[in-house]
Amino acid sequence: MLEDILHGPRVQAAIPGLSLAVLRSAEVASVHAIGIRGAHDNSDVDTHTVFEAASLTKPLVSFIALQLAEEGLLDLDRPLRDICGDYVAGDERANAITATHVLTHTSGLPNIVGPETPLKTYFAPGERFSYGSSAFGWLQRAIEELSASSLETLAQTRVFEALGMGDSSLEWQQRFESNYAQGQEMDGQFVSKRRTAKAAASWSLLTTATDYARFVQAVLRGHGLSSKMHARWFTPVVPARVGVDDVLNLEAAKDKEVAWGLGWGLEPSQGTFFHWGHNPGFRAFVMGNLSTQDAVVWFANSARGLRLARHVLPEILPGPHGSLDWLQIARTLEG
Numbered sequence: 163m164l165e166d167i168l169h170g171p172r173v174q175a176a177i178p179g180l181s182l183a184v185l186r187s188a189e190v191a192s193v194h195a196i197g198i199r200g201a202h203d204n205s206d207v208d209t210h211t212v213f214e215a216a217s218l219t220k221p222l223v224s225f226i227a228l229q230l231a232e233e234g235l236l237d238l239d240r241p242l243r244d245i246c247g248d249y250v251a252g253d254e255r256a257n258a259i260t261a262t263h264v265l266t267h268t269s270g271l272p273n274i275v276g277p278e279t280p281l282k283t284y285f286a287p288g289e290r291f292s293y294g295s296s297a298f299g300w301l302q303r304a305i306e307e308l309s310a311s312s313l314e315t316l317a318q319t320r321v322f323e324a325l326g327m328g329d330s331s332l333e334w335q336q337r338f339e340s341n342y343a344q345g346q347e348m349d350g351q352f353v354s355k356r357r358t359a360k361a362a363a364s365w366s367l368l369t370t371a372t373d374y375a376r377f378v379q380a381v382l383r384g385h386g387l388s389s390k391m392h393a394r395w396f397t398p399v400v401p402a403r404v405g406v407d408d409v410l411n412l413e414a415a416k417d418k419e420v421a422w423g424l425g426w427g428l429e430p431s432q433g434t435f436f437h438w439g440h441n442p443g444f445r446a447f448v449m450g451n452l453s454t455q456d457a458v459v460w461f462a463n464s465a466r467g468l469r470l471a472r473h474v475l476p477e478i479l480p481g482p483h484g485s486l487d488w489l490q491i492a493r494t495l496e497g
Contacts, residue, residue: 299363370461
């Protein structure tokens with residue numbers, strides 16, 4: 163059935179290229195490569211085609227942060243300012259932000275810094291949830307200061323090399339030039355390719371479904387962390403808020419089906435963890451169940467890529483998934 167969905171005309175019309183992996187009982191059960199790489203190269207996507215993972219970078223960074231915490235290098239509850247200096251000029255509340263606040267999206271900093279949401283705290287750290295990518299830059303600075311290593315070096319040694327993720331990096335690599343995907347926006351226009359020179363903790367991962375499945379496999383099995391820290395990784399810390407990243411709406415209602423842990427979105431009633439990714443022209447999604455040890459991850463070079471969730475998840479992780487409504491994922495591939 164999954165094969166029929168992925169190779170069906172609706173998916174092919176909506177998504178130029180797709181890389182998807184399924185895990186069953188913490189084993190990689192299947193990997194699917196579908197469609198073309200993009201306007202720059204109409205060759206078929208294969209299992210080594212590199213996609214932008216966008217915010218699927220964040221769980222990987224949280225994994226590194228928790229390892230450093232277990233090794234005594236990073237105190238998750240120590241203010242980041244005390245570790246690596248100021249990040250938000252003239253904002254006293256920001257001085258209290260810790261790694262825990264960043265990982266749980268309770269820092270009070272905005273998701274995307276812009277004219278309407280300049281870099282400052284919009285509520286006291288720890289007060290409530292609001293998805294905040296901008297805070298990950300401060301956490302990255304702290305991690306690099308404490309480890310005396312770049313984030314890319316940490317990712318290569320602790321994740322990519324350790325797990326056999328040979329097609330992954332937080333920075334653009336020359337070897338990717340021969341086989342990469344190019345993003346496509348809703349209007350059908352392909353996005354000029356970014357070649358990120360320096361790792362960004364919130365969004366810069368370049369990878370494949372095959373490689374990310376190896377990371378998810380380690381996540382399911384609890385590899386790389388103590389059992390205590392692994393359990394803490396998936397313990398709900400704060401309920402999500404309707405609106406996801408609306409720091410300007412301090413009265414946003416709590417979402418009853420979605421919570422956040424130390425780097426993962428959680429559906430407590432379903433026992434599932436998830437994350438999504440959104441870069442220009444790219445969408446990515448991962449969801450797993452610690453009890454069944456099943457999971458799925460995919461990368462699409464299409465702004466419609468998240469919509470695949472409505473069609474794929476019933477085949478792999480059946481049940482109601484409040485995260486899809488929380489993310490306002492459309493029910494149709496078209497439009």
